[in-house]
Amino acid sequence: MKNDFEQYDDVELFYLMKSGSGSSEQAFKVLYNRYSARIFSYCRKFLGNKEEARDVFQEAFVRFYQSAQEEREMTNVPAFLLKIARNLCVNIKRKDTSTLTFEDYMSSSYEKSDNDELLNLIRMAMELLPIEYKELFILREYEGLTYNEIVNVTGLPLATVKIRLFRARQKIREILAPYLADLSKY
Amino acid sequence: MNESNYQDLSELLHLFLDGELESGKETVLFSELASSEELRSEMRDFLVIRNKIRTDSIPVAPPIEATASVFSSLGFNPSLTNPNSVAPFSGLVLSTLKKLWAPITTAIVASLITYFALNNNFDYLTTQSYIPMMVSYSIEPITQDIANNTGQTEKVIYKYINNSLPAQNLASQDPINQNNQALNENSSAEKYFEMINQSQFAKNQRTSDYLLKDNEIKLKQISLGNIPFNLNQSKQPKNDNNEYSLQLRGINGISFPSVQVPYKQNTVFSNMSAAFYFARFGNFRIGFEFGNEPFGQVFNNNENGTEWQYTQNAAIYWAGLDIMYIFDNELLFTGGPQPFVQATFGGTELGPLAKFITGLQYFSKETGIGAIIGLEGTLLSYINQKVWYNTKKIGFTYGMSFHF
Numbered sequence: 001m002k003n004d005f006e007q008y009d010d011v012e013l014f015y016l017m018k019s020g021s022g023s024s025e026q027a028f029k030v031l032y033n034r035y036s037a038r039i040f041s042y043c044r045k046f047l048g049n050k051e052e053a054r055d056v057f058q059e060a061f062v063r064f065y066q067s068a069q070e071e072r073e074m075t076n077v078p079a080f081l082l083k084i085a086r087n088l089c090v091n092i093k094r095k096d097t098s099t100l101t102f103e104d105y106m107s108s109s110y111e112k113s114d115n116d117e118l119l120n121l122i123r124m125a126m127e128l129l130p131i132e133y134k135e136l137f138i139l140r141e142y143e144g145l146t147y148n149e150i151v152n153v154t155g156l157p158l159a160t161v162k163i164r165l166f167r168a169r170q171k172i173r174e175i176l177a178p179y180l181a182d183l184s185k186y
Numbered sequence: 187m188n189e190s191n192y193q194d195l196s197e198l199l200h201l202f203l204d205g206e207l208e209s210g211k212e213t214v215l216f217s218e219l220a221s222s223e224e225l226r227s228e229m230r231d232f233l234v235i236r237n238k239i240r241t242d243s244i245p246v247a248p249p250i251e252a253t254a255s256v257f258s259s260l261g262f263n264p265s266l267t268n269p270n271s272v273a274p275f276s277g278l279v280l281s282t283l284k285k286l287w288a289p290i291t292t293a294i295v296a297s298l299i300t301y302f303a304l305n306n307n308f309d310y311l312t313t314q315s316y317i318p319m320m321v322s323y324s325i326e327p328i329t330q331d332i333a334n335n336t337g338q339t340e341k342v343i344y345k346y347i348n349n350s351l352p353a354q355n356l357a358s359q360d361p362i363n364q365n366n367q368a369l370n371e372n373s374s375a376e377k378y379f380e381m382i383n384q385s386q387f388a389k390n391q392r393t394s395d396y397l398l399k400d401n402e403i404k405l406k407q408i409s410l411g412n413i414p415f416n417l418n419q420s421k422q423p424k425n426d427n428n429e430y431s432l433q434l435r436g437i438n439g440i441s442f443p444s445v446q447v448p449y450k451q452n453t454v455f456s457n458m459s460a461a462f463y464f465a466r467f468g469n470f471r472i473g474f475e476f477g478n479e480p481f482g483q484v485f486n487n488n489e490n491g492t493e494w495q496y497t498q499n500a501a502i503y504w505a506g507l508d509i510m511y512i513f514d515n516e517l518l519f520t521g522g523p524q525p526f527v528q529a530t531f532g533g534t535e536l537g538p539l540a541k542f543i544t545g546l547q548y549f550s551k552e553t554g555i556g557a558i559i560g561l562e563g564t565l566l567s568y569i570n571q572k573v574w575y576n577t578k579k580i581g582f583t584y585g586m587s588f589h590f
Contacts (some may be wrong), residue, residue, distance in 0.1 A: 025262050036253070037245035044246060054252045060258045118238050140204070142237050147206050166200050173231055180231045 005030045010077035017068040028065055035078055035176045036061070038143075039085050045138050046089040048127055056092060060085040076152070082143065083153045087133060118179065125175035133168035140165055195222070199229055278385060392498070393468075431471075431589040433461040437561060439581020441482030445497045456501060459585075461508055469512050475530055476505035481577045483536075485570045504539050504566075506532015512547065523548040526560075537568035556587040 005013065005026045016027035039060060043053035063084050074080065128132055139145045139153060150161050173180070198215045201207040207215065219225050259265065313524035439455050459477025466472075482499040487494050510528040530541035545560015564579040 025260075028260070028262070032253075032256070037247045040248035040252070041245045054249060057200065057248055058252050058255050058259070062259050065260055116238075116241075118234075120240055122235060122238060123242075141236065142243050144243075162197070162201070162206075165204075166197050169200060169232060169235075172235065173228070176231075176235065180234065183234065183325075 005090050008109065010034070011074050014068055014074045028068075029066075031064075031077065032061060038078065039081050042082060042138065042143060043085055043089060045126075045142055046086070047092060047136060056085060056088045059088055064090055076149070079145070079149055079153055082139070082145075086153055090131070090135065103186055117174075118183070121176055121179055122172065125172045127174060128149070129168055129171055133164050133171065136161060136165045137168040137172070194332075195225055196228060199225060200232070203229070203232060250501050302461065337484075365577070429464075429466055429588050429590075431463045431473075433463070433473075433475075433556075433558070433585060433587040435459055435461075435558060435585025437477065437479050437581060437583050438478070439564065439579040441480070441499075442578045442580075443482055443484045445482035445484065445499050463510070469514070471508070471510040471512065473508040473510070474505070475508045476503065478503045481536075481566050483568070483575065483577055483580065485568075485575045486573070489570060502534045502536060504532055504534040506530040506539060506541070526558075534566065534568075537566065539549065540565045541566075543583060545583070547587070549587070554589045556589060557585070559584045559585065 005016075005023075006018065008027070008030070010031065013027040013031050016023050018024070019027075035186070036057075040053065040057045043056045043060070044050065047053045047056065060081065064081055067080075067084070127135060128138060133153070136150060136156075140147075141152050145153065147158060147161055147165075150156075150165075151158050154161070156164075195215065198207060198211055202212065202215055219229070236529050264301075268296050278362075328485050344554075435458065438458060459475055459479075461473050461475035463473030464473045478501060480499050483498050483500060485494070485496055488498055508528055508530050510526055513525045525546050526545060528541075528543040530539075532539050532541075541562060541564045543560045543562045545558055547556055547558040549556035559581055562579075562581055562583045566577045566579075568575055568577075
C-alpha cells in the first residue's frame with residue numbers, strides 16, 4: 001500500500017478527498033501543492049490584478065474541495081480546477097465594466113519584464129483583448145490546453161473556440177505589427 | 187488570392203500550428219505557404235509571439251496568506267511540518283529550493299568549516315611573530331650542532347641572531363637563544379664571529395649552510411627571518427596522511443551547448459557527486475567517483491531521409507576514476523587550505539566523460555573533516571548515428587570530505 005500521498009495520481013487523490021477521513025485533508029494538500037501555482041498564475045493573467053487574483057484563487061480551491069464531496073466523475077483534475085477558476089474570473093470581469101487603458105496597464109501591479117520589450121508588449125496587447133478572446137488565448141498559449149480541453153473548461157462550442165482563438169491572435173498580431181516589422185529586419 | 191481565401195488559409199495555418207489541422211488539408215496549406223510570402227510572414231510572427239510567451243509561462247506561487255486563507259476556510263491546518271503540506275512554498279520557489287538544497291547546504295557547511303579553519307590559521311600566524319615559539323619546533327637539531335662546537339655552525343648561529351633581532355626580548359623562552367645567551371656570557375656575537383676557523387672555512391670552499399647538511403633546509407627557512415610561510419611549514423604539515431577519504435560535493439555548472447529544456451531531476455541525488463579515495467602515493471590520491479548532473483545536448487538525427495535536430499537536457503549518472511594531486515602548503519603561502527588539481531576519467535550511459543577540477547581543499551587532522559571548493563570543467567562525448575558530439579560544462583564545485 002502506498003503510504004506517501006505524493007505517489008498517488010490526481011484522480012486517486014481527488015477520490016481520496018471524498019473519503020472525509022484524515023486522508024481527505026492530506027489528499028487536498030498534495031493536489032494544492034501540485035496546482036496552486038498554476039491556478040494562481042492563470043488568475044493573475046486573466047484578471048491582471050493581484051488582489052482580485054488572490055480572492056478568486058482562494059475561492060477556487062475552496063470550491064474545488066467542496067465539489068469533491070459531490071458525486072461526479074473525474075478524469076482531469078487540473079482542467080477541472082481551471083474551469084472553476086475561469087468561471088470565477090469571468091464573473092468578476094462581467095461585474096467589472098471599467099476599461100483598461102494603456103496608462104492603467106502601465107501603472108498596474110502586474111509584474112513586467114523591464115528588459116524584455118516584446119514580452120511586455122504581448123502582455124499589454126493581451127490586456128487590450130475583449131475578455132472572451134483573452135480567456136481563450138490564455139488557456140491555449142499559457143496553459144497549453146488543446147481545443148477539446150478548452151471546450152471542456154469553457155463549455156463553448158468547438159467552432160466558437162476556433163474562431164475566437166484565431167481572432168485573438170489576429171488582434172494581437174495587429175497590435176504588435178510595428179514591433180514585429182522592426183524585428184523582422186534584423 | 188482574395189481576402190476571403192487568405193482568411194481561410196490563415197485559419198488553416200493557426201490550426202496547423204496548434205496541431206489541430208486535419209491531415210487532408212495540410213497539402214493545401216503547404217502549397218500556399220510555399221507561394222505566399224504574406225502567409226509565411228504571419229507564421230513567423232506567430233512563432234515569435236508563441237516562443238516569447240513560453241518564456242513567460244513559469245507559474246507564480248500564491249502568496250502565503252492566500253494559502254493560509256484556503257486552509258483555514260476548509261478547517262485544515264496548513265502545517266509546514268507535514269511533508270505533504272508545502273503549499274506556501276510551491277511553484278517556482280519550491281522547485282528552485284528543491285534543486286538547490288543540496289549544493290546550498292554543502293556550500294554553507296563547507297564555508298563554515300573553511301571559515302573556522304582560516305580563523306585558526308589567523309591565530310597561528312599571529313603567534314608566528316614570536317620567533318622563539320617557532321624555533322622551539324625547528325631548531326632542535328641546530329642546538330645539537332652547537333654542542334658539536336663546529337666553527338661553521340657558530341657562524342650560522344651568528345647569522346640567525348642577526349635575523350632574529352626583533353625577538354631578542356623573548357629570548358628567555360627560546361632554547362636556542364638560551365644557548366646563545368650562555369655563549370654570550372663569555373663573549374659577544376662579534377667575538378664568536380672572530381672565533382670562526384677562517385683557514386678551515388677557506389679550505390673547504392663551502393658555505394656554512396651547506397656544511398650543516400641535514401639541517402640545511404631548516405636553516406635556510408630560519409635565515410629568511412620573519413617570513414611566516416616557511417616557518418609555518420615547520421610547525422605541522424597539513425598534508426592529509428590518511429589513507430582513505432570520502433567526499434561529497436555539489437556541482438553547479440552550465441552546459442555548452444546551452445539548452446533551455448528542463449531536466450528531470452533526481453530529488454535525492456542531483457547535481458552532486460560522491461567519491462571514495464582509496465590509495466595514496468605521495469601527493470597523489472586515487473579514488474572512484476560517481477555523480478548525477480544534467481548535460482545539455484544538441485544533436486542531429488536522420489529519420490527517413492529527414493534531418494531532425496534534437497535538443498535535450500539529460501540528467502545522467504556518471505562514474506570514473508579520480509586522480510588528485512595535492513600541492514604542498516608553501517606553494518601558495520596559504521598556510522591552511524591546500525591547492526589541488528584533479529582529473530576524472532570515466533563514462534556515462536551516453537558516452538565517455540572527463541572532468542578537470544582545480545581548487546583548494548582544507549583538512550582538519552583533528553576531526554578528519556575537510557572541505558573543498560574549486561572550478562570544474564567537464565567534457566562529455568556521445569555518439570548518434572555514427573556522429574560524435576561533445577557537451578562541455580564549466581562551473582564551480584564545493585563539498586565536504588571525511589578522512590580516516
